[in-house]
Amino acid sequence: MQKVVPFILTGSVVYVYNVARYYLPSLPDLSPIASYSFGLITLIVAFMMGNQCMEKLNHPEYTINAGLASVCTLFMSVMPTDENVDSVSALMSNLGASGIAVGMIIGLMVSIIFHIWGRLRFLKDSSIPDFLVSWINTILPFVICLALGMVLFQALAVDLFQVVLGMLQPVTSYAQTLPGFILICFIPAFFYTLGVSSWLWDAVTMPIFLAGIQANIDAVAAGQPALNIVTYEATFTMAFVTIGGMCATLGLNLLMCVSKSKQLKTMGRVFLIPSIFNINEPVMFGAPVVFNPILMLPAWINAIIGPVYVWVLMSTGLLNIPSKLIHVGQIPAPFSSMLVTEDFRAVIWWIIYLAINVMVWYPFFKVYEKSKLADEQAA
Known part of the structure; x- marks a missing residue:
């Protein structure tokens, strides 16, 4: 792929x-x-x-x-x-x-x-x-x-x-449900925290994503509404589910930037630019989140909250369902969010989700920060 x-x-x-x-x-x-x-x-x-x-x-x-x-x-x-x-x-x-x-x-x-x-x-x-x-x-x-x-x-x-x-058809139909959406987002995130790249799952998820967006493109061209929420655009390009990258690590990166730990603060500021472009390998392997029991749990929680948040917004009409092929996950949000949905409300929903994302990371980050401070003081 x-x-x-x-x-x-x-x-x-x-x-x-x-x-x-x-x-x-x-x-x-x-x-x-x-x-x-x-x-x-x-x-x-x-x-x-x-x-x-x-x-x-x-x-x-x-x-x-x-x-x-x-x-x-x-x-x-x-x-x-x-x-x-x-x-x-x-x-x-x-x-x-x-x-x-x-x-x-x-x-x-x-x-x-x-x-x-x-x-x-x-x-x-x-x-x-x-x-x-x-x-x-x-x-x-x-x-x-x-x-x-x-x-x-x-x-x-x-x-x-x-x-x-x-x-x-059964697989595709299930993928276009909320439980299917959660699984498509959670499984790659879970294995990513174990050091396995999300690229591994492209052979499974890409046909589902491409078929979904193609159906939306055809529906809109025929004057019908787009119905498929589970697409690459809604999962990656829009940068809600993957805000900052797989496992939604932008909130963690922002917390690192203002950390009391010198090491975390330095890394956070170095990693911030890639995170803005939804590239989070530096955070995942540098913080690290990978094989870090304290930070793995919020990464899994975000992989569930993200698709639920997007599903609720789009299924209730509070945000447009993507109907254009914009298969780029490295466009900074919320510009990418507005671009892919053609909906100015995406900016407001992205800001709200960023706040949720920070709150999810915060208690776990403070525990991790405390251990890093103890290490620094001992050194």
């Missing part, structure tokens, strides 16, 4: 630009840039899945070929049928964020075939010239991938797109 993020960010830049274009209609339309970057995210995921699997499984000779085979097989699975058979828009829709799980599955399937074939070492010790052996060992697994795709998607008429969506 880290390899895919730049393509998502490309689309995000265009959506941020479109906010300015809303007020200045004379600006040129850059929507094709979004349509052919984020709009083709399933295609990109399929290629990167095959490419990265071959790299990790030590098949350098197949990194490009497996990626291309994944793309070719993907097209066989997502081509529109029936009344949409000649619809370009239907094809583009299948290649967008709603089909990202299909791209992952196709990429994995192709990777398994290439991996098994690579381990066979077919014709490796023969007298056939090396370049010919290389061609054969690329053509045969490629043919197997396309043949399997032909049997599944054409002969048996399996609609993988609908099958995957049907399988993921």
Whole structure:
């Protein structure tokens, strides 16, 4: 997923630009840039899945070929049928964020075939010239991938797109509930306090986030209200749940800046600028919060309070639900909050949440500060 993020960010830049274009209609339309970057995210995921699997499984000779085979097989699975058979828009829709799980599955399937074939070492010790052996060992697994795709998607008429969506529907539906939102926020925060980066969970959460924001974009374009609260924009870009970064550490950083402990005060002031941009690795590993029993508990509490706060605001209409792809978590709040919701009330709600965030951290911070003061006095 880290390899895919730049393509998502490309689309995000265009959506941020479109906010300015809303007020200045004379600006040129850059929507094709979004349509052919984020709009083709399933295609990109399929290629990167095959490419990265071959790299990790030590098949350098197949990194490009497996990626291309994944793309070719993907097209066989997502081509529109029936009344949409000649619809370009239907094809583009299948290649967008709603089909990202299909791209992952196709990429994995192709990777398994290439991996098994690579381990066979077919014709490796023969007298056939090396370049010919290389061609054969690329053509045969490629043919197997396309043949399997032909049997599944054409002969048996399996609609993988609908099958995957049907399988993921319970997960996606649960994710778009308050308990699901809490779990999506709490689990990465919990493991982050154990030193495990939240990037680990992107393969699980990103398809949910992208499908949610894509549905909101489509709904607004059709004149309907946005309904999906659980999106990357509401979780990260808006900087409520992740105020200061994962585990909502801005309140802790502010308390450190005015601490009686020289060490905490110095670190707090050094860490403040990154925290404003929602980058909190310095706080998490420098304060530290990671493996610190005193500070781990408020980090977990914030991971529950944040999504509940956002859910209540958006479900009651007190704050707009994001309907634009702004997949950037390092825009300072509350500017990012207002930008992603297109709602001036976001500034007020962010200030209130910052106060709540500080209050959650305060009692735990004072206990930790007391222990640090004792250490400093002893030294």
